[in-house]
Amino acid sequence: MPPDTEDGVQYSFALEYTGPPVGYDIPRAVPINVSKIPVAAVVSHINFPRKITLPVVKPLLPSSDTSKNPNSVITGKIPGKDCGSEEGVITVSPTSVIERAADCNLQESVFSGELSSSGLLNDGARSSSTIEFSDSFDDKSRDESLLKLRVSNELSSILDWESNESVLSSVDVDDEYPSSRVSSVKVSNNEVNGEGRKAPVVTFRDIESDDGVGGDDTSDIDDGFEGNEDFLEEEDRVIRVKREARSKGKKGSCYRCFKGNRFTEKEVCLVCDAKYCSNCVLRAMGSMPEGRKCVTCIGFPIDEPKRGSLGKCSRMLKRLLNDLEVRQIMKAEKLCEANQLPPEYVYVNGEPLCHEELVILQNCLNPPKKMKPGNYWYDKVSGLWGKEGQKPSQVISPHLNVGGPIKANASSGNTQVFINGREITKVELRMLQLAGVQCAGNPHFWVNEDGSYQEEGQKNTKGYIWGKAGMKLVCAFLSLPVPSKPSNSCGEQVNSLISRSVPDYLEQRTLLKLLLVGYSGSGTSTIFKQAKILYKPVPFTEDERENIKLTIQSNVYGYLGILLEGRDRFEEESLAAMKKVRSTDETEAIGSTSNTKNQTIYSIGPRLKAFSDWLLKTMVSGNLEAIFPAATREYAPLVEELWKDAAVQATYKRRNELEMLPSVSSYFLERAVEILRTDYEPSDLDILYAEGVTSSNGLACLDFSYPQSASDDKYDTEDLHDALLRYQLISVHARGLGENCKWLEMFDDVGMVIFCVAMTDYDQFTVDGNGTSTNNMMLSRKFFESIVTHPTFEQMDFLLILNKFDLFEEKIERVPLTQCDWFDDFHPVISRHRSNSNSNSNSINTSPSLGQLGAHYMAVKFKRLYSSLTGRKLYTSVVKGLEPDSVDAALKYAKEILKWDEEKPNFSLSEYSMYSTEASSYSP
Numbered sequence: 022m023p024p025d026t027e028d029g030v031q032y033s034f035a036l037e038y039t040g041p042p043v044g045y046d047i048p049r050a051v052p053i054n055v056s057k058i059p060v061a062a063v064v065s066h067i068n069f070p071r072k073i074t075l076p077v078v079k080p081l082l083p084s085s086d087t088s089k090n091p092n093s094v095i096t097g098k099i100p101g102k103d104c105g106s107e108e109g110v111i112t113v114s115p116t117s118v119i120e121r122a123a124d125c126n127l128q129e130s131v132f133s134g135e136l137s138s139s140g141l142l143n144d145g146a147r148s149s150s151t152i153e154f155s156d157s158f159d160d161k162s163r164d165e166s167l168l169k170l171r172v173s174n175e176l177s178s179i180l181d182w183e184s185n186e187s188v189l190s191s192v193d194v195d196d197e198y199p200s201s202r203v204s205s206v207k208v209s210n211n212e213v214n215g216e217g218r219k220a221p222v223v224t225f226r227d228i229e230s231d232d233g234v235g236g237d238d239t240s241d242i243d244d245g246f247e248g249n250e251d252f253l254e255e256e257d258r259v260i261r262v263k264r265e266a267r268s269k270g271k272k273g274s275c276y277r278c279f280k281g282n283r284f285t286e287k288e289v290c291l292v293c294d295a296k297y298c299s300n301c302v303l304r305a306m307g308s309m310p311e312g313r314k315c316v317t318c319i320g321f322p323i324d325e326p327k328r329g330s331l332g333k334c335s336r337m338l339k340r341l342l343n344d345l346e347v348r349q350i351m352k353a354e355k356l357c358e359a360n361q362l363p364p365e366y367v368y369v370n371g372e373p374l375c376h377e378e379l380v381i382l383q384n385c386l387n388p389p390k391k392m393k394p395g396n397y398w399y400d401k402v403s404g405l406w407g408k409e410g411q412k413p414s415q416v417i418s419p420h421l422n423v424g425g426p427i428k429a430n431a432s433s434g435n436t437q438v439f440i441n442g443r444e445i446t447k448v449e450l451r452m453l454q455l456a457g458v459q460c461a462g463n464p465h466f467w468v469n470e471d472g473s474y475q476e477e478g479q480k481n482t483k484g485y486i487w488g489k490a491g492m493k494l495v496c497a498f499l500s501l502p503v504p505s506k507p508s509n510s511c512g513e514q515v516n517s518l519i520s521r522s523v524p525d526y527l528e529q530r531t532l533l534k535l536l537l538v539g540y541s542g543s544g545t546s547t548i549f550k551q552a553k554i555l556y557k558p559v560p561f562t563e564d565e566r567e568n569i570k571l572t573i574q575s576n577v578y579g580y581l582g583i584l585l586e587g588r589d590r591f592e593e594e595s596l597a598a599m600k601k602v603r604s605t606d607e608t609e610a611i612g613s614t615s616n617t618k619n620q621t622i623y624s625i626g627p628r629l630k631a632f633s634d635w636l637l638k639t640m641v642s643g644n645l646e647a648i649f650p651a652a653t654r655e656y657a658p659l660v661e662e663l664w665k666d667a668a669v670q671a672t673y674k675r676r677n678e679l680e681m682l683p684s685v686s687s688y689f690l691e692r693a694v695e696i697l698r699t700d701y702e703p704s705d706l707d708i709l710y711a712e713g714v715t716s717s718n719g720l721a722c723l724d725f726s727y728p729q730s731a732s733d734d735k736y737d738t739e740d741l742h743d744a745l746l747r748y749q750l751i752s753v754h755a756r757g758l759g760e761n762c763k764w765l766e767m768f769d770d771v772g773m774v775i776f777c778v779a780m781t782d783y784d785q786f787t788v789d790g791n792g793t794s795t796n797n798m799m800l801s802r803k804f805f806e807s808i809v810t811h812p813t814f815e816q817m818d819f820l821l822i823l824n825k826f827d828l829f830e831e832k833i834e835r836v837p838l839t840q841c842d843w844f845d846d847f848h849p850v851i852s853r854h855r856s857n858s859n860s861n862s863n864s865i866n867t868s869p870s871l872g873q874l875g876a877h878y879m880a881v882k883f884k885r886l887y888s889s890l891t892g893r894k895l896y897t898s899v900v901k902g903l904e905p906d907s908v909d910a911a912l913k914y915a916k917e918i919l920k921w922d923e924e925k926p927n928f929s930l931s932e933y934s935m936y937s938t939e940a941s942s943y944s945p
């Protein structure tokens with residue numbers, strides 16, 4: 022609880038982070054004790070040019086200005102060129118915490134805008150303010166507020182938004198800005214795993230700043246808002262001023278009851294950003310006729326950065342309200358008048374739209390998707406549409422009378438090749454070349470909406486850009502748009518068919534999330550990597566490959582170490598055996614295994630022995646990682662010598678006896694010499710097989726679209742829909758879910774859970790700390806039970822992946838399935854003519870193999886278990902994780918299930934599921 026001092030001054034303090042485990046460093050609060058603050062000087066009056074966006078701060082000073090104008094509007098946006106499309110909304114007060122809560126390189130804000138609650142406020146009268154970053158504004162988007170304040174040089178120099186790190190993080194705050202309370206995010210670039218986020222290291226510095234800002238409570242606005250004029254008239258234009266709620270509670274507490282802290286779950290007002298705890302939200306927001314807004318904010322436009330969350334219900338509301346209410350509120354939130362995009366926020370070809378133009382754009386047959394405030398270019402002839410300065414993102418309906426004429430530099434192309442007056446980008450030029458368009462001599466093309474093109478000034482059509490087979494795929498690879506349907510010969514658009522047949526979920530849910538989990542060793546990382554290789558045009562970046570290379574090399578050293586340890590053991594055993602024989606018969610030689618008295622086939626020379634001992638010692642001390650990449654340079658020749666040594670080869674032959682050696686090690690060990698060279702470059706297959714490439718207990722996320730099939734060059738509606746949908750595969754390790762899977766709550770917005778089981782686990786055992794040995798399949802089952810019954814996943818679809826079928830098929834022939842107690846009633850009736858993996862492929866035999874029967878049996882077991890726990894049906898898929906086609910089929914099956922779910926809410930699943938609960942309906 023925040024202690025109140027005698028004079029009623031409140032302060033709060035930073036708490037250690039206790040939330041879910043995350044794949045980056047956690048911010049630490051480091052209080053400092055300084056007594057002054059950075060000051061923004063107020064200038065009398067400046068007229069900003071209309072389209073210029075400037076960083077603006079509220080100069081609340083310990084001077085008379087502050088008291089004269091306590092309600093200054095203090096929002097502004099900061100162009101952040103290096104931050105992609107990010108801009109900040111700043112609010113600064115003398116005691117404010119300056120926080121940079123989102124790093125430009127982070128794909129998602131890790132701190133969801135709530136980083137600032139470590140604020141130590143003690144001016145009592147004023148709430149602390151924050152600098153917040155939103156991600157939905159373009160560089161050039163205009164300020165939403167009318168601001169007539171100048172940022173003092175001093176402060177603007179602090180706020181170096183162009184750099185990736187806040188300057189504040191690199192200056193000595195105590196010296197330079199002794200009065201400031203500063204926190205910033207530093208990004209450490211030592212992230213090894215490209216799938217994780219960059220790890221932000223946040224340092225907080227804090228002070229007890231109580232000088233000069235004697236709070237004057239009475240000057241606060243009655244309704245608690247910073248901007249109480251919500252629309253200002255500037256010249257001939259309406260400018261919307263952001264309403265900002267102010268809480269008198271401590272930072273991070275509920276704006277109504279002032280209880281809780283930044284970790285308390287809260288619902289946010291879409292207009293003023295007020296945050297309410299679950300006890301207060303319904304009172305503060307009432308019946309929500311315009312969605313999640315405080316009652317006092319109804320009728321006001323939403324805070325634009327929150328546009329992306331329109332219609333996306335929070336967990337809290339889902340808990341507090343019933344389904345129907347939630348749906349109605351979300352619908353109102355998306356559709357009500359007040360929440361629509363203000364036309365003047367959208368610039369097309371350099372001109373702001375008026376209301377009619379926005380209506381035309383939004384209601385055309387093929388409208389721009391996910392339109393946000395910002396600057397766009399539009400080629401009215403071809404329908405190509407994109408963000409200003411960028412390549413085209415979409416082909417929308419052509420010939421719409423919106424915006425100004427297109428500019429040559431609209432997409433910042435530098436190719437000297439023009440399409441309809443716009444200089445195209447390099448990637449478009451590449452596409453044209455692949456489409457067989459002759460681009461020599463800096464041509465100017467005239468391209469129509471159907472892709473037919475002519476050279477400017479000529480009459481005859483030279484061809485169709487998108488007409489060639491495979492162009493859809495090329496464009497998908499180059500992330501370039503294709504028209505959703507070619508126009509017919511009369512030039513009339515027929516793409517409406519497509520637009521109309523796009524189901525609602527295409528519009529509403531842009532990202533469909535699949536959560537991939539499984540018990541340890543079940544193959545989740547393999548499936549994740551496989552998906553990356555399958556669906557990403559460039560699966561791994563250069564940096565990722567470099568890190569993966571080190572991981573693989575370090576793995577190989579690890580495998581070698583295990584081999585060398587085995588060699589030691591085998592040598593000892595051999596020597597002991599020799600001794601025994603010698604003691605019984607002194608004169609008899611030890612046969613082929615020795616050439617001298619203390620030599621066996623497992624013995625190595627002293628130099629290799631010294632290297633071996635060093636390697637084992639390094640491994641035991643856990644320092645193996647630390648010796649890279651120097652180790653590869655230094656020891657590659659020794660490794661080569663060692664690997665070729667007869668003793669090591671003899672040990673390798675007995676690798677089945679080395680328990681620690683994973684089966685995948687053979688794949689790498691046999692190429693140890695090549696892999697441990699400095700110039701080694703891992704192939705995709707190497708990466709697939711490599712252990713430790715995905716983060717071991719953190720999260721790994723993959724955004725992808727299912728690629729369109731390359732073969733058909735017809736416009737397939739189904740295919741196009743698929744290409745439009747974005748999916749996210751989230752892989753999380755069992756360890757990362759915490760005790761009782763408590764962090765599963767974080768994944769309540771996923772569309773489906775894919776649970777992975779290693780079929781080969783049935784004869785494997787794990788010994789726990791008490792020495793109790795448990796069958797791995799039972800452990801996997803237990804984990805499955807806790808996930809499917811987790812409250813977060815009520816009504817969730819589950820796809821069970823029975824993985825490692827290749828190994829299973831082979832194992833079940835040797836080891837009976839009944840090794841696992843759960844499978845003790847597996848008594849397959851096996852046809853004498855049954856096929857198995859070794860059977861002659863020419864013989865026509867439809868009876869399933871033992872492996873297939875086992876897989877079917879296992880699927881039924883899990884289905885019955887699932888059904889008894891949830892009353893629902895389980896989808897299953899038998900997979901060979903190392904085979905791309907197999908993983909592709911399973912993930913496409915997941916896509917189909919999601920589709921059925923969207924299209925047919927009351928659909929009976931049994932007829933489509935791969936296996937019914939009855940064994941008789943099995944079809945492999």
Ligand SMILES: Nc1nc2c(ncn2[C@@H]2O[C@H](COP(=O)(O)OP(=O)(O)OP(=O)(O)O)[C@@H](O)[C@H]2O)c(=O)[nH]1
Pocket residue numbers: 539540541542543544545546547548683684685709710712713717754824825826827828900901902903904
């Ligand atoms: N033969 C075969 N091996 C597989 C298959 N799937 C995974 N593996 C191997 O099984 C081992 C474990 O797979 P991972 O993908 O690392 O499993 P995981 O679930 O991520 O395991 P942890 O993260 O260690 O809990 C690796 O050596 C994989 O190469 C498969 O279908 N067939």
Ligand SMILES: [Mg+2]
Pocket residue numbers: 545546547715716717754
């Ligand atoms: Mg893994």
